[in-house]
Amino acid sequence: MKTEHNFELGFDKFQLKVPQDLYYAGYDTWVRVEGENAVIGMTDFIQTKVGDIFFFNPVEAQALEQDEVLGTIESIKATVDITIPVSGDHLEFNPALKSSTELISNDPYGQGWIAKLHLTDWEMDKSMLLPANKYFELMQEKVKNALDD
Amino acid sequence: MSLKDDLLPDLEPRYQVYLGIPRQFIPWYPTIDADLCIGCNKCMDFCHDTVYAVDLAAKKVIVADKWHCQVYCQSCTHACPKGAITFPDRADVKAVIRELRQKYPAY
Numbered sequence: 476m477k478t479e480h481n482f483e484l485g486f487d488k489f490q491l492k493v494p495q496d497l498y499y500a501g502y503d504t505w506v507r508v509e510g511e512n513a514v515i516g517m518t519d520f521i522q523t524k525v526g527d528i529f530f531f532n533p534v535e536a537q538a539l540e541q542d543e544v545l546g547t548i549e550s551i552k553a554t555v556d557i558t559i560p561v562s563g564d565h566l567e568f569n570p571a572l573k574s575s576t577e578l579i580s581n582d583p584y585g586q587g588w589i590a591k592l593h594l595t596d597w598e599m600d601k602s603m604l605l606p607a608n609k610y611f612e613l614m615q616e617k618v619k620n621a622l623d624d
Numbered sequence: 625m626s627l628k629d630d631l632l633p634d635l636e637p638r639y640q641v642y643l644g645i646p647r648q649f650i651p652w653y654p655t656i657d658a659d660l661c662i663g664c665n666k667c668m669d670f671c672h673d674t675v676y677a678v679d680l681a682a683k684k685v686i687v688a689d690k691w692h693c694q695v696y697c698q699s700c701t702h703a704c705p706k707g708a709i710t711f712p713d714r715a716d717v718k719a720v721i722r723e724l725r726q727k728y729p730a731y
Binding site for chain 2: 501502540541542543544547553554555556558599602603605616620621
């Protein structure tokens with residue numbers, strides 16, 4: 476389904492959204508470009524994999540390259556690495572996640588953002604990312620596979 | 625040669641490509657140190673992509689379908705209580721993927 480701003484898919488108890496104005500990595504993270512800076516988060520799909528998140532552990536770094544580990548999240552189901560979809564420096568993490576990790580699941584594209592940073596290789600990084608319509612196709616495939624398991 | 629010609633026919637379609645690149649050209653998959661593995665199967669329980677299987681004779685886990693491994697996912701390492709699972713260096717794999725992107729253009 477496509478609404479004005481999102482692609483959407485119902486799955487189990489979830490309504491999975493894919494906002495059209497973001498770029499996505501195949502490993503279920505998104506990036507919102509704001510000039511020379513970017514905001515990063517996890518997509519709606521991750522909550523179907525890990526359930527309720529009770530801890531977020533960021534890496535200790537000021538700069539990271541695309542595809543490096545940004546941190547780990549812990550849930551009742553598993554501990555999962557988060558991979559950063561873009562390269563950048565001046566990395567800062569969402570301070571709200573220290574006390575409210577549920578924001579990652581409850582508002583993944585808003586208050587549940589993971590990190591902000593200054594982009595250092597955006598044009599190259601972009602060639603390894605997906606636009607919303609392509610990520611939505613990938614997410615639909617993942618959901619189908621999850622249903623088949 | 626087209627992308628289709630380069631795909632491994634025995635792989636399920638969902639495992640054949642990563643971002644438009646034939647999966648078997650991307651060297652990302654786990655390696656298990658058999659001396660450390662205690663056969664607890666926690667990695668198997670975690671991974672839904674049937675990367676792992678049990679060697680019943682050895683009572684240890686083996687990597688059965690390495691091309692099923694999701695590129696850059698290494699969360700199974702957190703499930704292993706013995707640290708028996710390792711992955712390639714991400715920077716090395718990233719360099720390979722960026723090189724392959726020249727041959728297999730982005731969407």
